Amino acid sequence: MKRSGEKIAMLTAYDYSLARLVDGAGVDVILVGDSASNVMAGNDTTVPITLDHMIYHAQCVVNAVDRALVVVDMPFGSYQGDSKLALKSAIRIMKESGGHAVKIEGGNEIVDSVKRILTAGIPVMGHLGLTPQSIYKFGTYSVRAKEEDEAEKLLEDAIALQDAGCFSIVFEKIPADLAKRVSESLDIPTIGIGAGADCDGQVLVLHDMLGITKDFSPRFLRRYADVGESVDRAVKDYIGDVRKGDFPSEDESY
Numbered sequence: 653m654k655r656s657g658e659k660i661a662m663l664t665a666y667d668y669s670l671a672r673l674v675d676g677a678g679v680d681v682i683l684v685g686d687s688a689s690n691v692m693a694g695n696d697t698t699v700p701i702t703l704d705h706m707i708y709h710a711q712c713v714v715n716a717v718d719r720a721l722v723v724v725d726m727p728f729g730s731y732q733g734d735s736k737l738a739l740k741s742a743i744r745i746m747k748e749s750g751g752h753a754v755k756i757e758g759g760n761e762i763v764d765s766v767k768r769i770l771t772a773g774i775p776v777m778g779h780l781g782l783t784p785q786s787i788y789k790f791g792t793y794s795v796r797a798k799e800e801d802e803a804e805k806l807l808e809d810a811i812a813l814q815d816a817g818c819f820s821i822v823f824e825k826i827p828a829d830l831a832k833r834v835s836e837s838l839d840i841p842t843i844g845i846g847a848g849a850d851c852d853g854q855v856l857v858l859h860d861m862l863g864i865t866k867d868f869s870p871r872f873l874r875r876y877a878d879v880g881e882s883v884d885r886a887v888k889d890y891i892g893d894v895r896k897g898d899f900p901s902e903d904e905s906y
């Protein structure tokens with residue numbers, strides 16, 4: 653798709669029912685993101701989600717998918733600083749969930765893990781820029797790589813990940829001109845979130861773009877629906893009908 657200039661559409665999903673809809677609509681890649689920690693479990697960060705949780709969400713998504721590539725996030729603590737642990741974690745994800753690839757956050761410091769995971773024939777997607785698992789190092793979720801030295805480091809990290817064998821890299825919250833420059837320097841496709849229009853594809857968190865989450869409105873987010881509003885209206889109508897004795901009707905009874 654990169655070679656032919658066709659943009660790649662990626663969305664997250666964490667459960668069977670929504671993954672079925674997302675796959676049926678024709679998305680190219682479904683990411684079982686560790687953002688499940690936020691949108692499914694209500695945690696403030698992605699740090700608490702475990703490998704077992706990620707495998708469970710990935711199983712639910714894999715059960716739903718006929719067409720899309722399913723990429724599964726490796727959670728915090730399942731790969732950092734130990735390439736043997738990284739391989740073990742990636743093998744568990746592939747074996748127990750049936751996902752097609754894994755994604756890990758970081759640059760040069762995770763190259764050994766990328767290489768070791770690849771020895772088992774497991775495709776790896778990288779993730780640079782804002783890497784939410786490092787929130788306690790950054791201190792904020794603000795745009796990354798605005799300064800020249802950080803931008804140069806990101807370019808070097810992207811090349812290191814490509815050379816290590818990553819099949820694609822997510823760029824999260826970096827300046828659009830940097831994402832364009834790095835995307836043009838790489839042979840592998842880049843997928844942006846808050847990284848401008850010149851990445852080779854885009855990703856959004858499903859619950860954010862559907863308007864299910866209401867309290868998260870970064871500039872890069874486009875809301876394509878107001879599912880939160882529809883659910884609110886439907887639930888209130890249901891409560892009203894139950895209270896009035898309007899539900900169930902005779903037709904809805906046996």
Ligand code: KIV
Nearest residue numbers: 664685686687822855
């Ligand atoms: O976990 C996630 O949803 C992600 C995307 C924001 C890329 O990593």
